[in-house]
Amino acid sequence: xxxxxxVLLSGGLDSTTVLAMAKSRGYEPYALSFRYGxxxxxxxxxxxxxxxxQGVVRHVVADIDLRVFGGSALTADIEVPKHDRVAELSxxxxxxxxVPARNTIFLSFALAYAETVGAQDIFIGVxxxxxxxxxxxxxxxxxxxxxxxxxATKAGVGGPGMTIHTPLIEMTKAEIVRAGSALGVDYGLTxxxxxxxxxxxxxxxxxxxxxxxxxxxxxxxxxxxxxRAA
Amino acid sequence: xxxxxxVLLSGGLDSTTVLAMAKSRGYEPYALSFRYGxxxxxxxxxxxxxxxxQGVVRHVVADIDLRVFGGSALTADIEVPKHDRVAELSxxxxxxxxVPARNTIFLSFALAYAETVGAQDIFIGVxxxxxxxxxxxxxxxxxxxxxxxxxATKAGVGGPGMTIHTPLIEMTKAEIVRAGSALGVDYGLTxxxxxxxxxxxxxxxxxxxxxxxxxxxxxxxxxxxxxRAA
Numbered sequence: 001x002x003x004x005x006x007v008l009l010s011g012g013l014d015s016t017t018v019l020a021m022a023k024s025r026g027y028e029p030y031a032l033s034f035r036y037g038x039x040x041x042x043x044x045x046x047x048x049x050x051x052x053x054q055g056v057v058r059h060v061v062a063d064i065d066l067r068v069f070g071g072s073a074l075t076a077d078i079e080v081p082k083h084d085r086v087a088e089l090s091x092x093x094x095x096x097x098x099v100p101a102r103n104t105i106f107l108s109f110a111l112a113y114a115e116t117v118g119a120q121d122i123f124i125g126v127x128x129x130x131x132x133x134x135x136x137x138x139x140x141x142x143x144x145x146x147x148x149x150x151x152a153t154k155a156g157v158g159g160p161g162m163t164i165h166t167p168l169i170e171m172t173k174a175e176i177v178r179a180g181s182a183l184g185v186d187y188g189l190t191x192x193x194x195x196x197x198x199x200x201x202x203x204x205x206x207x208x209x210x211x212x213x214x215x216x217x218x219x220x221x222x223x224x225x226x227x228r229a230a
Numbered sequence: 231x232x233x234x235x236x237v238l239l240s241g242g243l244d245s246t247t248v249l250a251m252a253k254s255r256g257y258e259p260y261a262l263s264f265r266y267g268x269x270x271x272x273x274x275x276x277x278x279x280x281x282x283x284q285g286v287v288r289h290v291v292a293d294i295d296l297r298v299f300g301g302s303a304l305t306a307d308i309e310v311p312k313h314d315r316v317a318e319l320s321x322x323x324x325x326x327x328x329v330p331a332r333n334t335i336f337l338s339f340a341l342a343y344a345e346t347v348g349a350q351d352i353f354i355g356v357x358x359x360x361x362x363x364x365x366x367x368x369x370x371x372x373x374x375x376x377x378x379x380x381x382a383t384k385a386g387v388g389g390p391g392m393t394i395h396t397p398l399i400e401m402t403k404a405e406i407v408r409a410g411s412a413l414g415v416d417y418g419l420t421x422x423x424x425x426x427x428x429x430x431x432x433x434x435x436x437x438x439x440x441x442x443x444x445x446x447x448x449x450x451x452x453x454x455x456x457x458r459a460a
Contacts, residue, residue: 111331112331135383141381147374148378
C-alpha cells in the first residue's frame with residue numbers, strides 16, 4: 001500500500017500529467033473532479049477515461065454550481081476569446097475566462113476529501129509560467145493555502161500536516177508534455193479546450209488550445225487530438 | 231447605497247446576529263447559504279425567513295454535496311451525540327459533528343460571490359469561545375484564510391483587498407444573544423439544532439441546542455423556540 005494522496009483531475013493535459021507524477025512517486029491516488037457548470041463539461045468524460053487508464057483508487061466527481069454567482073466566460077454567457085496566434089495572448093490582464101476563486105474552491109474540496117481518506121498530500125496542476133494571468137496559480141498563493149489548510153484541519157492541528165504539491169508550477173508546457181510522455185501518459189484521452197464542439201472536438205483557437213499546441217510543438221511531439229481549426 | 235458585503239447565513243443564531251451587525255455597520259448584505267447534504271436542512275427555511283426579515287440585497291443558496299466525501303455526523307450516518315447537561319460537552323476533542331474543511335469551503339464560495347458582486351468584505355459567525363473544538367473557528371485560521379484570499383483574487387492582487395469579518399469571535403453565546411436582541415433580531419426565525427424533527431422542532435439535547443439554551447439563560451432572555459426535550 002502506498003501513501004494516499006488527493007489529485008485534482010480536470011481531465012486536461014496538466015492534471016493528467018500530475019496524476020502520472022503522483023503515481024510515479026509512489027502515492028495511491030484519489031482523484032477529484034468537479035461538475036461546476038463549465039461550458040466544457042466534456043472534460044469530465046476525459047477525466048473519467050484518464051482515471052480509469054491510470055488506475056486511481058477512487059474517482060469522485062463533486063457537483064458544485066458556480067453559475068449561481070456568474071462572472072466568467074467559462075460558466076456564464078460571456079464569449080470565450082479566440083485568437084489566431086498564441087502571440088496575441090495578453091500577459092498582464094486577468095482574462096474573462098477566470099472563474100472567481102475557482103482554485104480556492106477546488107483546493108477546499110480536496111482538503112475535505114483528504115481529511116476523509118486520511119491523506120496528507122494534495123496534488124494540483126497549477127502552472128506559474130503558462131498561467132495566463134490567473135492570480136490563484138502563483139506559488140505564493142499555494143503557500144498561503146497550505147498555511148491556512150494546516151490551521152483548518154484535524155491533520156494540521158497537532159497532526160502530521162498537509163502538503164499541497166504543485167509539480168508543474170515552474171515547468172513550461174513543453175516540459176510538461178515531455179515529462180508526461182516519458183511516464184507513458186496517453187494525451188489522446190485528455191481534453192483542454194475551453195469551447196469544444198458538442199462531440200468534444202477542440203476548437204484549436206482558444207487560449208487553452210493554443211498553449212497546448214505550442215507545448216507539443218516546442219516539445220517536438222505530436223498532439224494526438226484532432227482540432228476543428230487544424 | 232451602502233458598501234456591499236457577503237454574509238454567510240446558516241439560519242442559526244450566530245449567523246443571523248452577524249447579518250444584523252453587518253447591516254447596523256452600514257453594509258448592503260448579500261446572503262449566502264448552502265445545501266450541503268446536512269441532516270438539519272430545515273435551517274435553510276430559517277435562512278430564507280431571516281434573509282427576508284432583514285431585507286438582504288440578494289440571497290443565494292449554493293448546492294454543494296459534501297456527502298460525496300462522508301466523514302461527519304452532520305452529513306453521514308453517524309449518530310449525533312446527545313447530552314443531558316451542557317457540562318458534559320468535551321473541551322479538547324474534535325467532535326464527530328465536525329464536517330471536514332466546512333468553513334474553508336464556505337469561505338471559498340463567499341470569496342467567489344464577493345468577487346462577482348464587487349464586495350471586499352465577508353462576514354462569518356465563527357466563535358472561538360463556544361467553538362466546541364472545531365479547528366476552523368479559531369482567529370489564527372481566519373487570519374490565514376484572509377491572507378490566502380488576498381493572493382487568490384483580482385481584488386487582492388493590486389486591488390483594495392478582502393477582509394474577513396468575525397464580529398462574534400471573542401463573544402460568549404450570552405453576549406451574542408444580547409447584542410442581537412438589542413439590534414431587534416427575531417430569534418424565533420432561527421434554527422440551531424443539529425437533529426431537528428421533520429417539522430423543524432429542535433431536540434434540546436444536542437451540543438448546539440444546549441449551547442444556545444445556556445446562552446439565553448445567561449443573558450437573562452427567553453428563547454422563543456419550543457423544544458422537544460423541554
